[in-house]
Amino acid sequence: MRYKNAIISSLKTVITTLLLVLSNMMAIIIVDYISADFTVGPFYNVLLIIIAFTVTNAILWPIFRRFLMKYIILTFGIGAIFLNSLMFYIATYFIPGVHVGFYGFWQVPIVIAIFTTFATNITNTSYYDNYIKTILKYALERKTPYKKKYPGVIMLEIDGLSINTLKKAIDKGFMPNLKSWIDEKTHTLKQWETDLSSQTGSSQAGILHGNNRDIVAYRWIEKENNNKLMVSGKLSQAPEIEERISNGEGLLVNGISIANMFSGDSQLSALTSSRLHSITRIYNKTLHTVFLESYNFQRIFVLFLWDILLELKSQIMHRLKNIRPRLRRTIVYAAIRAGANVVLREATTEILASEIFRGEIDTAYATFMGYDEIAHHSGVEDDDVWGVLKQIDAQFSRLESAIELADRDYKLLILSDHGQSNGATFKQRYGMTLGNYVRRLLPDDLKIYQSAYNIDHFRDALLPESRQLQTIKDHVETIRDDLFDEEGRIHNLRNEIQERKPAIIFENEQYQKLRERYSNSLEYITGHESIEHSTKKARDSELVVLGSGNLALIYLTQWKQRLTYEEIVMLFPDLIPGLINHPGVGFILIDSMMNGGMAIGKKGIYYLDTDKVVGENPLEGFGEHAAHHLRRENSFRNMPDIMVNSFYDSEKDEVCAFEELIGSHGGLGGNQSKPFILYPSEWEDPGDLIGSESIYRFLKKEIENLDS
DSSP states (O other): OHHHHHHHHHHHHHHHHHHHHHHHHHHHHHHHHHOTTEEOOSTTHHHHHHHHHHHHHHHHHHHHHHHSHHHHHHTTTHHHHHHHHHHHHHHHHTSTTOEEOHHHHHHHHHHHHHHHHHHHHHTTOOHHHHHHHHHHHHHHHHOOSOOOOSOEEEEEEETTOOHHHHHHHHHTTSOHHHHHHHHTTSEEEEEOBOOSSOSHHHHHHHHHHSOOTTOOSSEEEEGGGTSEEEETTOTTTHHHHHHHHOOSOOTTTTEEEESOSSOTTOSEEESOHHHHSSGGGOOOGGGGGGGSSHHHHHHHHHHHHHHHHHHHHHHHHHHHTTOSSOOOOOHHHHHHHHIIIIIHHHHHHHHHHHHHHHTOOSEEEEEEOHHHHHHHHHOTTOHHHHHHHHHHHHHHHHHHHHHHHSSSOEEEEEEOSOOOEEOOOHHHHHSSOHHHHHHHTSOSOHHHHHHHHTOHHHHHHHTTOHHHHHHHHHHHTTOOOOTTTOHHHHHTTGGGOSSOHHHHHHTOHHHHHHHHHOSSHHHHHHHOOOOOOSOOOHHHHTEEEEEETTEEEEEETTSSSOOOHHHHHHHOTTHHHHHHTSTTEEEEEEEETTTEEEEEOSSEEEETTTTEEEESOTTTTSOTTHHHHHHHHHTSTTOOSEEEEEOOBTTTTBOOOSSSOSEEOSSSSGGGGOOEEEEETTSOOOOOOBSHHHHHHHHHHHHHHHHO
C-alpha cells in the first residue's frame, strides 16, 4: 500500500509540474499578445523564459528570504511580489529578443500566477499538496530532537458561526469534512451559550484566559478613567485588557495563538491583537512559513483578487435581486473582506501546519474570521457565506493531513465564539441612529435643563461624591421598594444617614410632579409620554452612545459614576420611558439605588436581585439564562448608565443592530448566543456550557488530562 501511495504521489507531482509549465507558457504568450510593454521574440523563447525564471527563482529566492523577510512581511507581502518581478526581469535580461518594460515588469509574473492558480483549481490539482512538503522540510530543520509523546490539541475557531447555521452548511454539503467527523462519531457536536456580551472580545477572554469580567461590550467608556474609550480589538488597548484578565494560566501556555484577539498566555503568537501593540509590530518569524516559495504568496494574492471580484459580483446581485436588508458596500470593504477571508485564512493554515510538523507546541488556538466578516455585511445565511464555509472546511482537511504526516499526534477541535442574528439595522428601520434618538429625549443644553427644573443642587450634590452615593446604597440595599410608592421608608433612613441624596431626590420638585401622576414604576414606564426635542447637541449633553451589535451602551459622561434609575428619572424623566416604548428596543438594563439591577420592558419590570417580575416578563424570549447573564453583567465595572438590548422577533428570527451591520452579535436574541463546540468524542461530556469561561474550564481539564 505504501508503495502504491508513493507512485500516486509521484504521479501527482509530475502532473502538477507539467500543469505549471503549460499554464506559464500560456500566460507568457497572452501577455506578449496583449501588452505593448513585453515582447517574447522567437516562440522558443517562451520555454527559455520559463527555464531561466525557474533557475533564477531557485537561486535568488532563498537569498531574498534570508535577508529581506522583514521587508516582505512589513509590506504585507507586496515586497514579495516586487522581488518576484525583479527575478523575472533578471531571468529575461540575457535572453535575445525579449523586452520587458516597466508595465511588463509587473504584468507577466502576476498573469503567470493567475493562470497557474486557476489551472490548478480547474483541474483539481492542489498546489498546497506540494507546498506542504516544503513546509514539512522547513519545520524539520527547526525541530528540536526532543519528542513529546503525549498528544497536543489544535483548537480552530470559526468566528461568528452559530450551531444552527453550521448544521445548515453541513446539510447543504458545504462542510464535508466536519460532516464526516460527526457521522463517523470521532467528534461530538454540542451547543454552548455565550454571556450577555456575545462578541469576540468577551468570548475569547473567557475561552483563552478563563476570565472575561468587566469586559462590558466590544466598546465601553471608563468614567473613572477620564471617560476613556476602550475597544477590545484595538491594537493599542488589547494588551492592556489582557493584562487585566490574565493570571498566567491561560489555555495556550506552551502553545501558539494565531489571528486571535488575546494570546491565552502563549509563548508563541502570530497576528494576535494583544501581542501586536501596533501594526508596525506585525513582523513575526512564524510568518516565514507563508513565503517559503515565491509563488505561494502570489497564489494567495490571486485568491485575494478573486475574492474581491466575488464581493463585487455579490454587490451587483444583491441590487439586481433587491435583497433586503442590504448595506452599501464599497471597494474598500471588498479589500478588507478579501484580507480576512483569504490572506488570514491561508496564512493561518500554513503557520499551523508548520507548528504541527515541529511538534513542540502543546496547544494552538487559531481564528478563521472570514465567515463573521461576510455575514456582517451580506447576511447570516446569504449565498455568499456558503462558499466561505466550504473554504474554511478545506483548511480543516489540510490540517488533518498535516497531523497524519507529523511525528506527534494532535487532537483537532472546532468551535465558534458566538453566533450572529440577522435583521435590518436600527437606522434602516427608523431613519436615525439610536444616539440621535436618545439626544431627542434630552434637553438641548443641560444647563437650561437644570435651570428649568430647578435641580442644580441635586446635580452638584451627585457629581463629586460617588463614594457617598455608594455609602447610601449600602444602607438601603435591602430595601425592595418602588421609587414612586414607598417614600416613607426612605424618609425613615434620613436620621441615620448624613449624606442627604435620598432626601434630595424626594424633596425634588420634578419627583413630586411625577409622583402625583404615577403610583409605581411600571405605570411611569408605560404611561409617561416623552417629549422629543428637535435639535440636539451631543457636546452640551455630554452623551456617548456605543453600539455593540444589537446591544447599546448609553453613558452620560458629565457624571463620574454610574447614574442610578432614581437619578435618571429625576434628571431626565423622558429618557427611560422614551427608550422603552421605542419599537426598536426590547428591554433596558439599569441599576436602581433601592432595588439593584432592573430589566425594564414595555409592559413589565424584572428585578434581577430578587427575580421578581412586575407586569409581563421583559426577558421572555431572550433565553432561559437571560436573567443570570444580566445579573452578572450588572456587577461589572464601567457599566453604562443605561444598557439597551434591541427587540427580538422570534417568528422572523430578527434583531436590529445599533451599528450598520446586517448580521450582528453583541447582545441577546436569536442565534448570536448559540455558538458550538465540536470536540473529540473520547472526551468526557462537559454538561451544560453556559458562558465562555465554562469553555475554558472544559478545555483546560481535557488538555491537562492529555499531559497526564
